[in-house]
Amino acid sequence: MGLPKLSPPKQSLNQSLITDLTDRRNLVIVIPSFNDWEALEKLLLLIDEIIIPQGTNLEVVIVDDYSTMPIPHSLTHQEHRQIRAVNILRLRRNLGHQRAIAVGLSYVYSHSDCDWVVVMDGDGEDNPFAIEHLLNVSDKTGNNKIIFAKRSKRSESYTFKFLYFIYKKLYLLLIGKEISVGNFSLLPAYLLKNVVVISEIWNHYSSGIYRSRIPYIEVDVPRAKRLAGQPKMNLVSLVTHGLSSIAVYGDIVGTRILLSIVVLLVILLLLLGLVLLIRVFTDWGIPGWATYVSGLLVLSMLQLVLIGTVFSLIILSTRNQSNLIPVRDYKYYVDDFFPLKP
Structure with a gap:
């Protein structure tokens, strides 16, 4: 014959209040x-x-x-x-x-x-x-x-x-x-x-x-x-708010722009090569056009290199900054x- 099961003791009023709290x-x-x-x-x-x-x-x-x-x-x-x-x-x-x-x-x-x-x-x-x-x-x-x-x-x-x-x-x-x-x-x-x-x-x-x-x-x-x-919120504060949300991903945005600059540089190099091929192997175009177009393409490439360098430095500097922890x-x-x- 097994032991009788004991019913759990009833909670006192104070215990009930503690449980509720x-x-x-x-x-x-x-x-x-x-x-x-x-x-x-x-x-x-x-x-x-x-x-x-x-x-x-x-x-x-x-x-x-x-x-x-x-x-x-x-x-x-x-x-x-x-x-x-x-x-x-x-x-x-x-x-x-x-x-x-x-x-x-x-x-x-x-x-x-x-x-x-x-x-x-x-x-x-x-x-x-x-x-x-x-x-x-x-x-x-x-x-x-x-x-x-x-x-x-x-x-x-x-x-x-x-x-x-x-x-x-x-x-x-x-x-x-x-x-x-x-x-x-x-x-x-x-x-x-x-x-x-x-x-x-x-x-x-x-x-x-x-x-x-x-x-x-x-x-x-x-x-x-x-x-x-x-x-x-006026127009200025709205733009500032939007830029702040994008700035959270500053390194990612900078890297995306840097990659876009590299792609544009490749395209410009291809265009410059195409201009030189046309100038050397064909008699197409107006006299002096190749020099003008080549100069414009080289100038654009130099600007892209400068922009890319600036973005690279910005990305590197943000990675080294000590951040505020709320x-x-x-x-x-x-x-x-x-x-x-x-």
């Missing part, structure tokens, strides 16, 4: 912002209405990119039903959105115990109600990939859409892959330690992650409209961290 998961939303308090005020109200898994703590970290406008009274006294805390990470100087994101992620990694981090813009064009979709995709794929919101539909002007189309084609031509995502993304916590050591995110967040080869998924999310105020260097740019509500 252990099972709770933390979601931190990082939002870079510069003088965009009006749109941010409306965005926080929308974030407070999103559907998240039961037992999830929701916290928002606003990376204040050295705003010159004070935080409005209505924002500091805003009431939230679901958001547990809204904190301001104040920077010592204006860095731009991409670097503000790098500082924000590094701060969260160093000071927060979280399970997911969402990165989104503060103007409302990144639809907060899509966070639920990003969380579901992450859960279904094992929470082991970064989930990017792919811009399936844009709400900007036709001029912006045209310039963005040119930028995407130029990116494809120079780098060999397409880019259709922005900042809106979800990072599982265990990948955060990998992201904050990517020096390239200091220039461009999504392009830096592309380059790092950290696994990611892109899901279609329509672009929403700005909630308030005017866009901060998780190591972010603290130099942090001025203060405080709750939104006084």
